Amino acid sequence: MRLIFAVLLTLAVAVPAHAQEDYEDLLVLHEELREYMVPGFTNAVVLDSGARIGEAYANMLMVEKLAGLEDFEARLGAMEVESWPRSEQVDFLTVRALLNGYRFNLEVLRPWKRDPGFYLDPLMRVAFSDVPASGDDLAALRSQLAAVPPMLAGARATLTEVAGDYADLAIYNLENSDGVNHYHPYREVPPPGIIGWYDDLLARARADHPELLAEVEEARAAVIAFRDWLQEERPLMDAHAGVGxxxxxxxxxxxxxxxxxxxxxxxxxxxxxxxxxxxxxxxxxxxxxQPEIALSQxxxxxxxxxxxxxxxxxxxxxxxxxxxxxxxxxxxxxxxxxxxxxxxxxxxxxxxxxxxxxxxxxxxxxxxxxxxxxxxxxxxxxxxxxxxxxxxxxxxxxxxxxxxxxxxxxxxxxxxxxxxxxxxxxxxxxxxxxxxxxxxxxxxxxxxxxxxxxxxxxxxxxxxxxxxxxxxxxxxxxxxxxxxxxxxxxxxxxxxxxxxxxxxxxxxxxxxxxxxxxxxxxxxxxxxxxxxxxxxxxxxxxxxxx
Structure with missing residues (x-):
């Protein structure tokens, strides 16, 4: 433990004043960059975006974000890091990697346009919700269920460059258990995919929380409709999934x-x-x-x-x-x-x-x-x-x-x-x-x-x-x-x-x-x-x- 603290303390070693000022500029840029890229339309908050999701909304926000990266890149490029201590140079390169990753996501990956799974992944967390629920948990569940239909409707308009492999994976995951079920709630027979988990949530609501039935049924219907849309449009979804x-x-x-x-x-x-x-x-x-080791029973x-x-x-x-x-x-x-x-x-x-x-x-x-x-x-x-x-x-x-x-x-x-x-x-x-x-x-x-x-x-x-x-x-x-x-x-x-x-x-x-x-x-x-x-x-x- 002494060595860990000793290594951390090396960051506080005195450096020339001008270099310290440059490093402070790096810290400011890093904070501003993270604030700038706070999710406005990402997988983490896609349910919260609800009815706002659509091609125009997504394009406008992401084009704006992409253009704004140029200022960060110029500021980073103007920093004279040659005289900085190695530890601060490493921090500089770390921020550069972070900035490059943001650009690649906005310019190349664009999962909101290319990957139906971008919208499906958060739906599993909703279906895993405990029922019955009360208080803040119930309010959150109701809010998330209400967001599913408008979010998936908006997703159809936004998904204009879907890769074929992404579409096939989404359809598979909607209808089939992945067979691994890591971090899923345990079921003796795992539900068949995302739709199966909404069936599971519906059964739990019917047994223990009937006042939620209509909301669960509406969300489930939206998920099924999204599956049907993917299957119908699949022949046109022929973009490459890999980046090249x-x-x-x-x-x-x-x-x-x-x-x-x-x-x-x-x-x-x-x-x-x-x-x-x-x-x-x-x-x-x-x-x-040596004897073979037996499986746990x-x-x-x-x-x-x-x-x-x-x-x-x-x-x-x-x-x-x-x-x-x-x-x-x-x-x-x-x-x-x-x-x-x-x-x-x-x-x-x-x-x-x-x-x-x-x-x-x-x-x-x-x-x-x-x-x-x-x-x-x-x-x-x-x-x-x-x-x-x-x-x-x-x-x-x-x-x-x-x-x-x-x-x-x-x-x-x-x-x-x-x-x-x-x-x-x-x-x-x-x-x-x-x-x-x-x-x-x-x-x-x-x-x-x-x-x-x-x-x-x-x-x-x-x-x-x-x-x-x-x-x-x-x-x-x-x-x-x-x-x-x-x-x-x-x-x-x-x-x-x-x-x-x-x-x-x-x-x-x-x-x-x-x-x-x-x-x-x-x-x-x-x-x-x-x-x-x-x-x-x-x-x-x-x-x-x-």
Whole structure:
């Protein structure tokens, strides 16, 4: 914990007055930029927009927002950052990445025009609402139900450039359970898609809150009408879903700030897939006389496995000086709920219900949930409010093999096999992400590829992943493996740089203290090596579609 505070204090080291004034200008610009991009028409507030949604409204607002970015870009470009301390230069590049991401969303992604799912995603949260409800909860539910019909009517006018893959995914999700049901309320038989969840809400209202029946029925009818409109218009919805090869590479470099091209990432991921597949074969040979670990047969058995795993992991992290666990980090729960499926466990459950440790280190401690607890206490104006996906997923994916190699799985030899299975799947995501965004593969082709490359991978998990990596901003699917490789490279750089003075715990503490920034920026701050960030100082125009 002392090192974390020491690293944070380096931000307060005295700098020349003129440089400090420039940095204050950066902080002001950052606040103004975030205020400027407060959602006026985004997925987060789409229900609140209600009847205002329509092509004219959306176009007017977004064209206005896009034009306004030029002033921010000019102000940022006028800052003379060469004399700034490295930590402040890193903050500057972080704001540049944020600004570039806003431009890409407004100029290229435009989900309000291209993706019906943009309007459907918030509807699930309404259908999940508890019934009966009272007080503020009831008022909020009624307000949201009332907003569904006008919002979906406006969406039809706004969706003028729908991509075929987006339309097919929306129709599928309206009528079918995704088969994974992560963070959905538990149902023994999951409702069939968004429409099914409105049927579920209607049944609960009929039983426990009949005064809501008319409002639920009206919302449900609007959802069904939207499905019917999509099916009718589907032959005309033929735009490409991916952003194209040149734009993909622009986004990777100037928003995610990964110093690689998509071709580079394809080569690296193929090598990682080969390496981990070979390692899995060797581990299975090593463990050939070890008994297989049985799947949990009940929620109680799984809870006991998770509790035992959590204790083992925390003891290892402290005892082996892997990372500092501050006193304020309490219980962090688990990531994969115990679900009994008629089809049997899915890919994640095949592993988690045998040994929870791969996902526990990735998603709980010292992975995502631990990461989030530290981030929640970060009050720095830029770093405390920024989170880059390849940093988050790269760190969490790095932990799987790092903890295995450092000795954290010696209590469970089969766990090493499961770590490799996770890595194999993550490596297979890279070609899926790249080729969907390049418009080389359809969603189904990406699903087929990932299943072919990954033992135990089922169709539902593969399809949900493919949808995420196509519909989110580009590069989320590559974040796991490529971020992990960036972490490996940073570890190598720092160990070589410090020699006998290198400490793994101090390395991890310093990395976490830097914030959830692109790993290339953290590398520059930690090591002083400037070869990667040299690619980020200038931002060229977004290339044309190819």
């Amino acid at each position: 090869a040149q734009r993909y590479d622009w986004f990777i470099r100037h928003v995610r700030m990964i110093p690689l091209s998509s071709d580079d990432m394809l080569v690296l991921s193929e090598r990682e897939h080969e390496r981990m597949t070979a390692a899995l074969a060797l581990l299975r040979h090593r463990n050939r006389d 009940s929620a109680e058995e799984q809870r006991a496995k998770i509790a035992a795993t959590d204790a083992i992991v925390r003891d290892f992290l402290v005892r082996e000086d892997f990372i500092t666990i501050p006193d304020f980090v309490g219980e962090l729960g688990a990531n994969t709920p115990y679900i009994e499926r008629s089809t049997g466990p899915n890919f994640w459950e095949q592993i988690q219900f045998r040994d929870p440790i791969p996902d526990h280190v990735h998603a709980v401690i010292p992975g995502h949930r631990f990461d989030a607890v530290l981030a929640a206490r970060d009050e720095r104006p830029i770093r405390g409010r920024y989170s880059e996906g390849s940093r988050a997923e790269g760190w969490a994916t790095y932990l799987e093999e790092a903890i295995m190699l450092a000795g954290g799985t010696v209590h469970s030899p089969r766990a090493d096999e499961y770590m490799q299975l996770f890595g194999i799947f993550r490596a297979a995501r890279v070609p899926a992400d790249v080729n969907m965004q390049r418009n080389v593969w359809s969603v189904q082709e990406a699903v087929d590829f990932m299943r072919e490359q990954t033992p135990w991978l089922d169709d539902d998990v593969a399809r949900v992943d493919a949808e995420i990596y196509l519909r989110r901003p580009p590069g989320y699917g590559v974040a796991y493996t490529i971020g992990k490789l960036q972490m490996d490279a940073l570890l190598a750089d720092r160990a070589q740089q410090l020699g006998d003075d290198f400490s793994l715990r101090e390395f991890h503490d310093e990395f976490m203290a830097a914030g959830r920034l692109p790993i290339a920026l953290i590398r520059y701050e930690m090591t002083g090596e400037a070869d990667e960030v040299a690619q980020f100082w200038e931002t060229p125009p977004i290339p044309p579609f190819d």
